[in-house]
Amino acid sequence: MQTDTQNIKTHLPLVTELRNPGMALDLDWVRAAQANTSAIERRAATLPGRRSVKKEYQAAWLLKAITCIDLTTLAGDDTVGRVQRLCAKARQPVRHDILEALGVDGITTGAVCVYHEMVAPAVAALEGTGIPVAAVSTGFPAGLSPFHLRVAEIGESVNAGAHEIDIVISRRHVLTGNWQALYDEMRAFRAACGEAHVKAILATGELGSLRNVARASLVCMMAGADFIKTSTGKESVNATLPVSLVMIRAIREYHERTGVRIGYKPAGGISKAKDALVYLSLIKEELGNRWLQPDLFRFGASSLLGDIERQLEHHVTGAYSASYRHSMG
Numbered sequence: 001m002q003t004d005t006q007n008i009k010t011h012l013p014l015v016t017e018l019r020n021p022g023m024a025l026d027l028d029w030v031r032a033a034q035a036n037t038s039a040i041e042r043r044a045a046t047l048p049g050r051r052s053v054k055k056e057y058q059a060a061w062l063l064k065a066i067t068c069i070d071l072t073t074l075a076g077d078d079t080v081g082r083v084q085r086l087c088a089k090a091r092q093p094v095r096h097d098i099l100e101a102l103g104v105d106g107i108t109t110g111a112v113c114v115y116h117e118m119v120a121p122a123v124a125a126l127e128g129t130g131i132p133v134a135a136v137s138t139g140f141p142a143g144l145s146p147f148h149l150r151v152a153e154i155g156e157s158v159n160a161g162a163h164e165i166d167i168v169i170s171r172r173h174v175l176t177g178n179w180q181a182l183y184d185e186m187r188a189f190r191a192a193c194g195e196a197h198v199k200a201i202l203a204t205g206e207l208g209s210l211r212n213v214a215r216a217s218l219v220c221m222m223a224g225a226d227f228i229k230t231s232t233g234k235e236s237v238n239a240t241l242p243v244s245l246v247m248i249r250a251i252r253e254y255h256e257r258t259g260v261r262i263g264y265k266p267a268g269g270i271s272k273a274k275d276a277l278v279y280l281s282l283i284k285e286e287l288g289n290r291w292l293q294p295d296l297f298r299f300g301a302s303s304l305l306g307d308i309e310r311q312l313e314h315h316v317t318g319a320y321s322a323s324y325r326h327s328m329g
């Protein structure tokens with residue numbers, strides 16, 4: 001266990017120099033994108049049952065998951081105090097005694113994710129830690145405010161110190177097959193981000209089909225998205241395994257074609273440690289270990305950390321109960 005948990009520390013440089021330069025819109029490639037829904041659903045259904053994380057490595061994998069969390073608060077009643085507490089949790093996500101028992105002397109979450117008004121307090125609270133602040137933007141969650149205001153909002157958050165911008169796409173461009181409009185929108189958002197990394201939230205629960213998810217993923221990557229992200233957390237259907245398979249395979253295809261690695265962020269409704277392990281296994285199997293770093297993989301989650309911390313506590317106190325073993329498969 002010592003060796004595996006110690007390795008977690010080497011995964012910590014969070015914002016890398018990696019940037020997606022994008023490319024011209026290749027409509028033939030977009031239109032050729034397929035998603036065999038029944039095959040994808042079959043594969044997704046078998047994933048949780050044959051998770052490849054062995055029990056003896058689960059604590060190390062859970063620590064890994066923590067380093068990939070965008071610790072999120074996106075509520076109308078957010079306050080500076082709540083964001084400061086969130087940032088304190090991002091700096092020290094797990095109790096010191098638990099980390100000590102696991103042989104790890106310090107980890108952090110991948111980032112903190114907030115609305116624009118909370119960017120400055122988050123940046124101040126995380127000063128000197130190297131933990132990036134991500135701002136949701138462009139009229140999150142619906143993305144239906146005037147275009148110039150959506151672009152301006154990005155600039156405001158970058159000026160306030162955000163290192164990463166989570167934009168929402170216009171779902172109507174996907175639903176009407178207007179790939180040029182989606183590309184132009186994403187390109188403008190990319191430009192407004194400047195040096196900040198940009199994550200494109202597809203709101204997959206509102207895109208109508210898995211083929212649309214595949215096509216929207218490709219268009220956003222072509223237009224310069226550094227990450228593609230499933231959901232805002234506010235749709236009625238958020239991150240799912242079938243959608244993840246489609247997006248991950250689009251990332252693989254984009255990498256094979258361009259040599260550029262795009263990150264993946266499932267978000268919304270991921271609150272259980274065992275679900276986090278399934279996602280990590282999926283990434284390892286489909287994209288390989290390089291993608292299991294916080295510069296290429298994040299969970300967008302507001303309550304996942306609490307469950308992971310509970311499971312780690314069980315692990316080190318020996319209260320590794322039958323019910324926990326059962327729940328972890």
Ligand SMILES: O=C[C@H](O)COP(=O)(O)O
Pocket residue numbers: 072074113231232233234267268269270300301302303304
């Ligand atoms: O982007 C992050 C999501 O809004 C978080 O969703 P959640 O609150 O369901 O974890």
